[in-house]
Amino acid sequence: MLKKIAQECHVAISTVSTAFNHPEKISKSTRERIFTAAHELGYFTRKHKISTIGICTYGLEHAMWSEFYIHILEGLYQAAENQGIQIKFFSPKSILTYESIYDISGMIFLGKVAKETIQAVSNLKVPYLFCADPNIEFSAPAIYFDNQKGAFLATEYLISKGHSSIALILSDPSNQDFSCRERLIGHQLAIKKHGLEFSETNIFYGDYENFDLLETVLGQILRKSPQITAIFCESDVFAYKILAIAQKLGLQIPRDISLIGFDGISFPKLYFESEQILSTIETDMLDLGKQALNFMIEIIQKNEYKNKSIILPVKLLTGNTVSELKPYLTKVI
Numbered sequence: 180m181l182k183k184i185a186q187e188c189h190v191a192i193s194t195v196s197t198a199f200n201h202p203e204k205i206s207k208s209t210r211e212r213i214f215t216a217a218h219e220l221g222y223f224t225r226k227h228k229i230s231t232i233g234i235c236t237y238g239l240e241h242a243m244w245s246e247f248y249i250h251i252l253e254g255l256y257q258a259a260e261n262q263g264i265q266i267k268f269f270s271p272k273s274i275l276t277y278e279s280i281y282d283i284s285g286m287i288f289l290g291k292v293a294k295e296t297i298q299a300v301s302n303l304k305v306p307y308l309f310c311a312d313p314n315i316e317f318s319a320p321a322i323y324f325d326n327q328k329g330a331f332l333a334t335e336y337l338i339s340k341g342h343s344s345i346a347l348i349l350s351d352p353s354n355q356d357f358s359c360r361e362r363l364i365g366h367q368l369a370i371k372k373h374g375l376e377f378s379e380t381n382i383f384y385g386d387y388e389n390f391d392l393l394e395t396v397l398g399q400i401l402r403k404s405p406q407i408t409a410i411f412c413e414s415d416v417f418a419y420k421i422l423a424i425a426q427k428l429g430l431q432i433p434r435d436i437s438l439i440g441f442d443g444i445s446f447p448k449l450y451f452e453s454e455q456i457l458s459t460i461e462t463d464m465l466d467l468g469k470q471a472l473n474f475m476i477e478i479i480q481k482n483e484y485k486n487k488s489i490i491l492p493v494k495l496l497t498g499n500t501v502s503e504l505k506p507y508l509t510k511v512i
Contacts, residue, residue, distance in 0.1 A: 187216040202278065214277035218303070229284040229479055232259065232472070233305075235269040235296060236289035246444045247416075247464060251289060251311060254468020262476065275299040285475045288314075291356070306478050310471040313357045313488070320478055322471045322489040326358050329460035329493040330365025333411050333439050336458070336495055338373050341504030342409035342437060345370075346400045348383050348393070348421070349413045362413055362441065381407065385417050393420045397428075401436070408436060408504060415440035415459055422453060422500070433502035443496060456498030467491055 185192045190209065198205045198213040205213070234255065236248060259266050267283055269275065271292050280286070286300050286307040297317055300307050309321035337345050347366055351359040363382075370377045381403075383396045400407055412418035418440030425432050432438050432455065443461035446453070474489060 183220055184213060184216050187220065188212045199281065210278050211276075214281055217281065218277045229262075229264055229476060231265040231267050231283045232475055233267045233269055233280060233283040233286040234289055235271060235273070235286060235292055235300075237271050237291060247442055248290060250464035251468040251471070254465040254470075255287070255289075255472045256468075257465075258469040258472035262472070264472075264476075271296050275303065277303060280305055285479050287471055287475055288312075289471075306475075308471065308475045308478060311358075311467065315355065315357050315360075318486040320474065320487045322467065322474050322491070323358070324462045324467065325490050325493050326361035327365035327368070329441055329462075330362040330411070331369045332365075332493070332495045333441060333458075333460050334366045334369035335373070336497070337409045337411065337437065337439060337501065338369065338375065340409075340437070340501055342501075343375055344378075344381065344407045344409075346381050346383060346403075346407045346410045347413075348385050348396060348410060348417050350385055350387060350417075352384050359413060366411060385413075385420075387416070390416075390420050393417060394424050397421055397424050401430075404436070409501065410436060410438050412438070412440045415442040415444045415457060418457055418459070418500075419446070422455065422457070426453065433500050437501040439501055455500055458498040458501045459496050460493050461496040462493050463491065 181192050181195045185195045188195070188209075190213070194205065194209070195213055195217075198210050202210050234252070236252075256266060269279075269286075273279065273296070275296065280300070280303060283305065286305050287310050288297060288307060289310045291312050292314070294314070294316060297307070297314060301317070307319055309317075309319060309323070311323055313321035313323060334345060345366075347363070349359050349363060350356065354360050354363075367377050383399060385396055386392045400410060410418075410421060412421060418438055421438060422432060425435070430436070438457070440457050440459040443459050443464075446457070470489060470491070
């Protein structure tokens, strides 16, 4: 194959080899010609040995999100080490070309990644997988937690404690974010199951790029009291920020309002002190990482690139941030 690439580009075989192994020693224009020819001749797709898998994530750029992504990455690393596979990182701002991804056998998108970045990988014919946050615009394999089930369990738990008017804090008003949308659906299903009325006015929106907005959101929720007696946050990140704001305002949770999150990340003592244990939906982030790496290997080895999903289970974890009102249910099924 190297000989064919060399003939196509009118260069020596040693030049092709150098381009792959020491690209910094070859001029940019020559590298681009070699990588383009290699791709067109099927060099990358014909590789059988999986030596490197790429991971593209924005997660570590956001401090309060770090634990969620770090545990997933830890699982990815453990699985890769067991398989003798290297990990190569890409940021969503990386310029993806044949040259930059020639040595990876597949790409795992961890977290929310821009459409343009995903499209670039798709155009380069590299198999890819969505981990934690599928993108509804692309039909591709994905592995994620059972968002609907988790939101259903969280909402039903609040209802079982007597809360019939529940505020829901989401992150995406456009309803285009997969996880956000699925958690909204799960919330609605629980409300419908127990004969309560769903109200659009009980939905509020935070912003992961501007956590201070949640102080305004909490103010809006409190002004609806006593109508709203509990808050279900799309994520623990939002829930912990609400807990910190409530503490600053002199409010007591759950005496003044109950609170539940989603993800199961640990208490961020870096940001504020509290003895409270957040009620939440627990997820196994380490296992997600391990299964994502193995799923990516399976896709590459079987050369089956279908829109297949693996949905991992979640479970309710009760803390001390939900108070009991007059019981609405005698039993949660």
